[in-house]
Amino acid sequence: MTDVFAPLAGLEGVGSSVRAARDAVDVLLRDRGLRRISSDVTTEALLLGAHASAALAGSTSPLDDVRRGEGDALSAGAVRMTTELMSMAPQADTAPVQVWTRLHQLAAVGMVADEAELGHLRTARESVPDDIEGLPPAPGADEMWERLSGLARALTEPTTAPAIVVAAIVHAELAILRPFGTANGLVARAAERLVLVARGTDPLGATVPELGHQELAGSYAQGLRDYATGGVAGVRDWLLRACEVVTLGAERSPLTGDR
Template sequence: MSTTGASADPLAALGSLPGVADSVESVRKSVDRVYGHRVMRRRSNEITSEAALRGARGTAALSGADWALEEVRRRSDFSGDGEARTMGAALRLTAEAGQLLSIWRQSPLRVLARLHLVAAAEGDGRVGRPRQEGEPVDEPLIGLALPSAAEAHGRLEGLSELIIAGGSAPALVTAAVVHGELLALRPLHPPHNGLDRAHGRAHRPGRQRSRPQVGMPRRGGPRRTGPRGLPGGAGGLRLRHSRGRRLLDRPLRARGRTGGARVDGGVRGAPARSRV
């Protein structure tokens, strides 16, 4: 996926596909309405933390750990069984990704490596690097053939070039393409299912980077069945399901709580440094 050739801005045309422009505008209006709400102005920190917690819970649910929200709030130790570790990884990813806004546009591969290390929460020679030929990928919820390691490496480099080069496509469209490519490539080993969604917290429109984040697009059904048959493959799936009514995590219902899990940079267990 190179930016050279017929078009120096290959993602721009995606914004004019049927339904995409309307979806993007719907998202923008929905988010602006939340930012302008009087409750958001008075309790932005509380609402942002609650939205992030709900988003992390949704990420874990898409990876098979479908816990009740109150259970996530109650827990402080996520080092137990497989579902607990999945939930802990989702919480760490959500907290870390929001702090990487300034790095993403300059070095997206560095951000992905960092998120991979944070999700793993332990040292391993394979963590923070692309997968190699022959390394297995256990992702039963994705109904897509696994590209070879060489193909994954090449497409990942091309994706990085697109992000660094920028362009006129709306940020949500670019995020949809990034999400779809990571979903299809599964480029890192061992895989961590939340990486394809965590990048969205680091990829935000320029005018929103200084504003609190109140929601993330998450939808389970199409992701579980795979994006085959949708226009544009995995990117097409993401474009069609990133809609305003699915974006917001109903943050205005948030109430103050203490103890247990939180996603505001205070999640413990994330390594201090990446390997890149």
């Protein structure tokens, strides 16, 4: 199978931006020492990420409420995903569809009318979801299934592309395709973080890329629109934005004490 990610990593400016973002993460982890990063740091980083991702999806729950388990359905769903996120990392590249459906099972509790919809990939008999504000209409089920299957196959094949590039493409594709009836943004952002963990950029989950997306919220929907409709330039711009997100995620890590 063709390495579909490698050409994207070679787009103008992407390579240098990836290196700068990776350096920001490496400096953070090296300065603290991987062996001295406790599970409490990971737990806190995942919680901060869940709160930020839920806020991007429309949650208004304050962080303190989320920390106490008193947040709204969106924040509760995002937090539920964190409970299994690290344990799912080994399957992120070997069984990606199963991982994405499991993420949805965790995220969408309380958001669906029927529990059978949890982890259910939509079909042509169902309405096209519109749960990420500002995006063009999601593709029909046939196109969605074709692209989702292609993305899953690509993830199981070797690539020379950096993890940051792969993670950004996974995020964008899931957001654009919206394979589930709801909670697609939560799933897409969690899937991006999983790739960063699984492919070694942030193996202990100590950074908070979701906070990067939240801080750049003004360009989030536009970045995805450009990715979907702007050709190569739109994809490049999304990848450059993703590098900025990773850098911000390192800067906002609980390890820095500055959040």
